[in-house]
Amino acid sequence: MGVKHSAPTHLHLLDLPHDVLLLLCNFLPLQDLPNLSRSCTHLNLLVGHHLDHLTSVKMISSWARFLSTNTGLLTQMETLVDHVRKKEDLVGRKDMYRLLHIRPDKMEEVKRVSCAEESVTFIGRDSPDKVEVRDELGRKVVRVDRVRWLQVEHKWSEVKLGRYRVSVRIRVEDNFTWPHTEHQPTVWTVGFPVEEGEEDIVVGVDRAWWRNLRKGMTLGGRVSVEKEDLGKWVRVVLPEVNVKRVGVVQVKVRDTVCNWWKGGLSFDFLELRRVG
Numbered sequence: 001m002g003v004k005h006s007a008p009t010h011l012h013l014l015d016l017p018h019d020v021l022l023l024l025c026n027f028l029p030l031q032d033l034p035n036l037s038r039s040c041t042h043l044n045l046l047v048g049h050h051l052d053h054l055t056s057v058k059m060i061s062s063w064a065r066f067l068s069t070n071t072g073l074l075t076q077m078e079t080l081v082d083h084v085r086k087k088e089d090l091v092g093r094k095d096m097y098r099l100l101h102i103r104p105d106k107m108e109e110v111k112r113v114s115c116a117e118e119s120v121t122f123i124g125r126d127s128p129d130k131v132e133v134r135d136e137l138g139r140k141v142v143r144v145d146r147v148r149w150l151q152v153e154h155k156w157s158e159v160k161l162g163r164y165r166v167s168v169r170i171r172v173e174d175n176f177t178w179p180h181t182e183h184q185p186t187v188w189t190v191g192f193p194v195e196e197g198e199e200d201i202v203v204g205v206d207r208a209w210w211r212n213l214r215k216g217m218t219l220g221g222r223v224s225v226e227k228e229d230l231g232k233w234v235r236v237v238l239p240e241v242n243v244k245r246v247g248v249v250q251v252k253v254r255d256t257v258c259n260w261w262k263g264g265l266s267f268d269f270l271e272l273r274r275v276g
Helices: 018-025 030-037 041-054 057-070 092-102 207-214
Strands: 109-114 130-134 140-144 150-159 162-177 186-193 198-205 224-227 234-237 241-243 247-255 263-274
Touching: 018 041, 030 041, 030 092, 041 092, 057 092, 057 109, 109 150, 150 186, 150 263, 162 207, 162 247, 186 241, 241 247, 247 263
Parallel strands: none
Antiparallel strands: 109 263, 130 140, 140 263, 150 247, 162 234, 162 241, 162 263, 186 198, 186 247, 224 234
């Protein structure tokens, strides 16, 4: 007697249980979800349920806390969801996508300070070559047009124990000039308290770094650059620090080795973000 072979069963994606499909959505990049939702009505509803699950009450509460301390110093993307304080404030999927892109649940503690504030030391602030202008978001930023020496400093006091990341939001302008030699670095410093005393992390970047920044290239290394999705602003991100006792975290940006005229940079805000 011959052995009978049953015909193979073809399982299609939509034959999978709803819970399994939702689980699979977790493995898709956020930018791929709109394409998936356009595939068919069933998958469109699935993506809607997935987004609703991701934009949890906890996430929106984190976002509301962030807004309560940083209103007036938002990025262009953040202003698009400035109206969201509770889940009912979400207007369609665009708000969900924007909020998920920002990931406020990762913003455990964020402190921003405008570079136009007096608490930020800007060497030669009153010089006509450093001007405070209003940018597209309607707030003051400091634009450095033409200077010989550049120095920016700020201190955050009473910083609690934890791991932190300091960043500086800047924009390269059309009149950018950086006439340095390869041995004239710009020095970025983060000072922070350790168990006994203070510690500094000091990193220098050379003219090639600045020229690549102007070209819009992705920059890694100890001083990295994060591009924003809207506009020309970028974040210069300094090395992570581990604060081991309550104290002061200080950031310094100094370019004092090269005496040639330099400029064409705008400074918006400094940020201290807790990452763990």
